[in-house]
Amino acid sequence: MNKGNITTDYPLTDVQRLKLGCLLDVLIPASQEGHMPSAGDLDLIAYLQAKAMDFLPSLIALLDALEKDFLTDNFEGRYQAVKKLSNDEPGLFQALIYQAYALYYQSPVVLEGIGAAAGAPFPRGNAIESGDLSLLDAVLATPKQYRKAPS
Amino acid sequence: MPEANSNEPVDVLIIGAGASGAAVAWSLADTRMRIVCLEQGDWMNPSEYPTNGTDWEIQQHGPFNIDPNIRQRDTDYPINNDESPINVVNFNGVGGGTVLYAAHFPRLHPSDFKVKSLDGVADDWPISYDTLDPYFNQNDRMMGVSGLAGDPMYPPKQPPLPPIPMGLVGEKLASGYNKLGWHWWPSDSAIITRPYEGRDKCLNLGPCMSGCSQGAKSSTDITYWPQAIRAGVELRTRSRVREITLAENGMAEGVIYYDEDGNECHQKAEVVIMACNGVGTPRILLNSKSNKFPDGLANSSGLLGKNLMFHPVAFSQGVFEERLDSHKGPQGCCILSKEFYETDLSRGFVRGYNMQITRGTGPFNTAIQGYASGQIPWGPDHHKAFQRQFDHVASVGVLCEDLPELHNTVTLDPELVDSDGIPAAKINYTLSENSKRMLKHGVDRAEQVLAAAGAVEVSSTELVQSAGWHLLGTARMGADPNTSVVNPWGRSHDVKNLFIVDGSIFVTAGGLNPTSTIQALALYIADTMKKNLANLFD
Numbered sequence: 001m002n003k004g005n006i007t008t009d010y011p012l013t014d015v016q017r018l019k020l021g022c023l024l025d026v027l028i029p030a031s032q033e034g035h036m037p038s039a040g041d042l043d044l045i046a047y048l049q050a051k052a053m054d055f056l057p058s059l060i061a062l063l064d065a066l067e068k069d070f071l072t073d074n075f076e077g078r079y080q081a082v083k084k085l086s087n088d089e090p091g092l093f094q095a096l097i098y099q100a101y102a103l104y105y106q107s108p109v110v111l112e113g114i115g116a117a118a119g120a121p122f123p124r125g126n127a128i129e130s131g132d133l134s135l136l137d138a139v140l141a142t143p144k145q146y147r148k149a150p151s
Numbered sequence: 152m153p154e155a156n157s158n159e160p161v162d163v164l165i166i167g168a169g170a171s172g173a174a175v176a177w178s179l180a181d182t183r184m185r186i187v188c189l190e191q192g193d194w195m196n197p198s199e200y201p202t203n204g205t206d207w208e209i210q211q212h213g214p215f216n217i218d219p220n221i222r223q224r225d226t227d228y229p230i231n232n233d234e235s236p237i238n239v240v241n242f243n244g245v246g247g248g249t250v251l252y253a254a255h256f257p258r259l260h261p262s263d264f265k266v267k268s269l270d271g272v273a274d275d276w277p278i279s280y281d282t283l284d285p286y287f288n289q290n291d292r293m294m295g296v297s298g299l300a301g302d303p304m305y306p307p308k309q310p311p312l313p314p315i316p317m318g319l320v321g322e323k324l325a326s327g328y329n330k331l332g333w334h335w336w337p338s339d340s341a342i343i344t345r346p347y348e349g350r351d352k353c354l355n356l357g358p359c360m361s362g363c364s365q366g367a368k369s370s371t372d373i374t375y376w377p378q379a380i381r382a383g384v385e386l387r388t389r390s391r392v393r394e395i396t397l398a399e400n401g402m403a404e405g406v407i408y409y410d411e412d413g414n415e416c417h418q419k420a421e422v423v424i425m426a427c428n429g430v431g432t433p434r435i436l437l438n439s440k441s442n443k444f445p446d447g448l449a450n451s452s453g454l455l456g457k458n459l460m461f462h463p464v465a466f467s468q469g470v471f472e473e474r475l476d477s478h479k480g481p482q483g484c485c486i487l488s489k490e491f492y493e494t495d496l497s498r499g500f501v502r503g504y505n506m507q508i509t510r511g512t513g514p515f516n517t518a519i520q521g522y523a524s525g526q527i528p529w530g531p532d533h534h535k536a537f538q539r540q541f542d543h544v545a546s547v548g549v550l551c552e553d554l555p556e557l558h559n560t561v562t563l564d565p566e567l568v569d570s571d572g573i574p575a576a577k578i579n580y581t582l583s584e585n586s587k588r589m590l591k592h593g594v595d596r597a598e599q600v601l602a603a604a605g606a607v608e609v610s611s612t613e614l615v616q617s618a619g620w621h622l623l624g625t626a627r628m629g630a631d632p633n634t635s636v637v638n639p640w641g642r643s644h645d646v647k648n649l650f651i652v653d654g655s656i657f658v659t660a661g662g663l664n665p666t667s668t669i670q671a672l673a674l675y676i677a678d679t680m681k682k683n684l685a686n687l688f689d
Contacts, residue, residue, distance in 0.1 A: 026529075026530060027529045027530065027533075028529065028533050028534075029530075029531055029533070029534075031534045036534055051206070051209075075531075079530060079531070082529075082530075097519070097522055097529060098519060101515055101518045101519050101522070102206070102208075102209050102515055104518075105208070105513075105514040105515040105518055106205045106206060106209075106515070110514075111514065114514060114537070114538065114541055114542075115474075115542065116478065116513075116514055116541075116542075118205075119205055120202060120203055120204050120205055120207065121202040121207060121354075121356040121357060121358075121364075122200075122202040122203050122354070122356055122364035122365060123354070123364070123365070124354075125354030125355055125356060125365075126354065126355040126356065126357065126476075126479035126480065127355065127479075128316050128318040128319075128355050128476055128479045128480045129316060129317070129318050129319050129322070129476070130316040130317065130318075131316055131317025131318055131319075131321045131322045131325070132317075132322055132325075133299070133317075133337070135322065135325040135326065135329060136299075136325075136335075136336070138329040138332075139303070139328075139329075139334055139335060139336065140301070140303070142303075142332065142334070144303055144304070144334055145303050145304070146260060146261065146262070146303065146304045146305055146306065147260065147261070147262040147269070147493045148261065148262075149260075149261040149262045149264060149265040149268070149269060149279065149280065150265055150268055150279075151279050151281055
């Protein structure tokens with residue numbers, strides 16, 4: 001059937017791909033200051049193909065549930081369309097949020113933007129303040145003591 | 152020492168390689184008896200723990216989830232929680248629950264052992280804090296416990312390592328407690344803050360509850376087990392016990408278990424020790440029916456599986472204007488408060504609760520939990536709401552003592568089975584009015600201290616569902632065979648070569664994390680067994 005055509009393993013049609021970009025831009029838009037990317041700037045499809053293939057059919061169903069004019073609408077129109085989608089398909093939408101957030105909050109650019117270190121925590125580790133133990137002086141100044149019990 | 156063949160009898164057979172099984176194995180090893188431990192799970196590989204990867208938070212929702220019904224490893228067994236507002240959480244593997252626990256490591260208080268005498272409710276334990284004191288200390292040294300001596304809410308004790316850094320979260324909450332004149336203290340933590348016994352110190356990775364890649368958290372696979380194995384104990388993994396078999400003389404003969412390939416094996420032993428926690432132990436004993444024990448082995452009292460205690464948990468989170476670096480440092484170990492631990496009937500309930508200050512979550516969990524709670528929406532307000540919370544939160548866990556009640560039970564589910572076809576556990580549990588009042592009081596006080604510390608926004612969960620870590624009371628200890636399952640040193644009243652060393656034998660629960668006390672009990676029982684070897688079955 002595809003004889004003579006170049007085929008790829010990209011699972012979305014062009015319209016679905018465009019809808020996905022717009023949908024992710026609504027879920028997590030770029031920050032106004034510009035230091036945080038939009039979720040649409042990240043490659044959700046590659047992430048799902050690597051980590052959550054099972055979700056792809058659900059994603060396609062969600063994208064197909066969006067009207068075609070979703071692509072030509074302004075942000076407010078898209079926002080309302082996504083809100084309707086979240087009400088119509090709460091389970092699938094929740095799963096989309098999970099996957100979109102999982103992708104977004106692993107991105108080095110995003111982690112840098114929120115002031116967290118990128119990459120695996122180990123073996124990098126974290127430095128934290130030791131804390132001021134002199135605050136315990138107030139505790140030790142009270143007569144409180146453990147409750148004695150019979151042996 | 153040669154390994155025992157499956158069919159060759161051993162002296163001691165321990166079921167379960169978690170907190171208590173590891174401690175009892177290590178202690179008994181110096182007898183040079185032939186000791187085998189059967190563990191249904193695997194050895195863990197720290198290089199496979201989530202913090203080795205960028206998807207460390209995602210894995211907490213899957214293969215490293217604390218709920219076995221979600222985790223669904225083939226080494227897990229399902230649990231029917233349908234009749235319980237609290238879900239059982241655990242881990243099955245060498246180290247057991249200590250692999251995924253927070254490592255918050257307080258001891259029970261002296262008063263916890265004498266609840267009936269002091270407050271007229273439940274029952275006294277047949278032993279006291281003083282009985283366990285040397286074993287608490289021994290366990291602290293074996294596990295590697297960090298803390299600060301001098302807490303006026305305890306008899307004198309000296310943790311072997313300095314405390315976990317409080318961080319900005321601890322400092323902030325401490326200032327709140329001081330404003331209110333309430334007790335607080337740096338938590339005892341089973342996390343090493345200095346190099347200790349060949350292990351390196353904590354790196355403040357954060358998510359202790361998905362396994363510690365650094366090996367700083369003291370799970371028993373890296374504390375007790377290496378020493379026990381060097382001393383000659385054999386540990387067989389992927390060995391799932393179905394039942395304990397009974398000899399004609401009424402003594403335990405051994406166990407039937409399934410090995411890694413699903414083969415049914417019979418292991419005979421002179422002594423059988425249960426160390427499977429307050430759900431796993433009654434499950435196996437209830438599955439061990441015979442003509443002599445038609446209602447389950449060692450159950451002539453009818454109390455096996457009854458009096459389940461969980462510790463109901465409430466949780467309050469405060470959002471602060473200042474950045475607190477909340478996602479850094481051991482999430483569950485910071486400071487605690489015993490201000491409301493002891494009975495004060497003017498509060499409207501008997502007994503009390505511990506307040507455990509916890510740090511925040513990582514970015515993904517902040518976002519997804521914020522979505523679930525409605526505090527961090529998707530859409531144009533996402534970034535603002537996220538940044539308001541991430542690294543800006545501190546939380547108070549309210550961990551309540553629940554009293555033993557006969558109707559809170561572990562039974563066998565009539566339909567649900569594990570992958571070997573063994574009937575699964577079913578939980579029936581209801582919150583008592585006393586617990587409900589305690590939870591409400593705890594939430595009010597948690598919100599009060601968060602506000603005193605400067606939180607600009609406070610939200611609470613009045614009962615955390617996935618918080619059934621502490622599985623206690625289902626085979627209680629006591630001197631009277633009519634009102635207890637095991638005697639004051641863990642030996643079954645009915646079957647004199649059957650011992651229980653896990654949280655099942657708690658008489659009451661206290662109001663705090665029980666692992667320290669569970670392990671001290673296991674060491675105490677092992678020591679008592681050693682002292683009575685000549686007449687162990689008399």
